[in-house]
Amino acid sequence: MTTSVEGQTAVVVGAGSGIGRATALLLAERGAHVVCVDRLEQVADTVAQARDAGGSASALIADVTEPATVVDAFARAAAERGQLHAVVNTAGITGPQGRRSHEVDVAELDRTYAVNLRGAYVVSQEAVRHMLPHGYGRIAHVASIAGKEGNPGMIGYSTTKAGLIGMVKAQGKEYALDGITVNALAPAVIQTPFLDDQPAETLAYMAAKIPMGRFGTMQEAAELLAWMASPACSFTTGFTFDLSGGRATY
Ligand SMILES: NC(=O)c1ccc[n+]([C@@H]2O[C@H](COP(=O)([O-])OP(=O)(O)OC[C@H]3O[C@@H](n4cnc5c(N)ncnc54)[C@H](O)[C@@H]3O)[C@@H](O)[C@H]2O)c1
Numbered sequence: 001m002t003t004s005v006e007g008q009t010a011v012v013v014g015a016g017s018g019i020g021r022a023t024a025l026l027l028a029e030r031g032a033h034v035v036c037v038d039r040l041e042q043v044a045d046t047v048a049q050a051r052d053a054g055g056s057a058s059a060l061i062a063d064v065t066e067p068a069t070v071v072d073a074f075a076r077a078a079a080e081r082g083q084l085h086a087v088v089n090t091a092g093i094t095g096p097q098g099r100r101s102h103e104v105d106v107a108e109l110d111r112t113y114a115v116n117l118r119g120a121y122v123v124s125q126e127a128v129r130h131m132l133p134h135g136y137g138r139i140a141h142v143a144s145i146a147g148k149e150g151n152p153g154m155i156g157y158s159t160t161k162a163g164l165i166g167m168v169k170a171q172g173k174e175y176a177l178d179g180i181t182v183n184a185l186a187p188a189v190i191q192t193p194f195l196d197d198q199p200a201e202t203l204a205y206m207a208a209k210i211p212m213g214r215f216g217t218m219q220e221a222a223e224l225l226a227w228m229a230s231p232a233c234s235f236t237t238g239f240t241f242d243l244s245g246g247r248a249t250y
Pocket of ligand 1: 013015016018020038039062064065090094142145186187190193195
């Protein structure tokens with residue numbers, strides 16, 4: 001089994017920014033055609049960057065909170081490309097921050113759930129539907145260390161990322177005999193635009209817990225996701241890989 005994705009098609013959801021964009025660019029650099037999906041038009045910039053670097057990419061708009069748009073995007077990708085070998089889902093939001101649970105409105109939790117867990121479920125479901133007939137697929141989601149340990153003041157984020165880890169565990173087992181692996185990444189803090197709206201005290205709390213004394217880079221996250229998206233990820237499924245500068249050692 002190889003880490004090469006040459007000639008394959010990878011769908012990257014959340015490719016308009018941050019870890020998703022970095023992963024899309026890396027997969028394109030390694031020879032995949034990358035279908036870049038995001039709810040924002042800026043996903044076209046990712047495609048332009050991939051093409052400028054000599055890669056092959058296309059853009060589709062979809063919002064993971066609206067399942068019909070995801071179904072449509074996957075149908076269009078499959079119609080254009082045939083087989084969808086890999087799906088990497090990085091769409092996520094932080095939700096309410098800096099407040100304890102009793103201060104958070106249920107509607108805010110619902111919104112976080114709609115993107116981080118229900119949205120991931122919709123993406124996984126659609127990915128599997130397209131992969132099953134081919135007997136092959138690689139699915140990777142982005143959870144968070146917050147889902148393993150729980151970040152105070154981020155109840156929506158912590159609970160939905162924990163749920164995502166549970167979803168990946170179950171789906172890994174469900175499709176273990178179908179040639180489809182389902183895994184996740186659990187990063188500690190990664191330097192992306194995601195951090196722009198984080199309160200300083202939240203960033204300081206997270207950084208202080210990283211033994212390497214720094215935030216991770218988007219490229220470091222992309223490397224592990226690109227591996228999970230490759231044929232080489234053939235005997236690991238239902239697993240969440242840490243990417244935490246030594247914070248998580250279990
Ligand atoms: N940056 C970090 O420190 C960090 C740490 C742990 C986990 N994560 C996770 O990594 C993933 C990527 O984060 P990032 O830092 O690259 O963030 P980012 O904000 O830079 O990128 C997220 C992308 O997801 C897209 N997106 C959001 N909601 C969407 C929706 N409803 N439908 C479609 N696309 C949507 C956004 O438009 C954006 O392009 C997220 O799931 C996040 O929770 C990030």
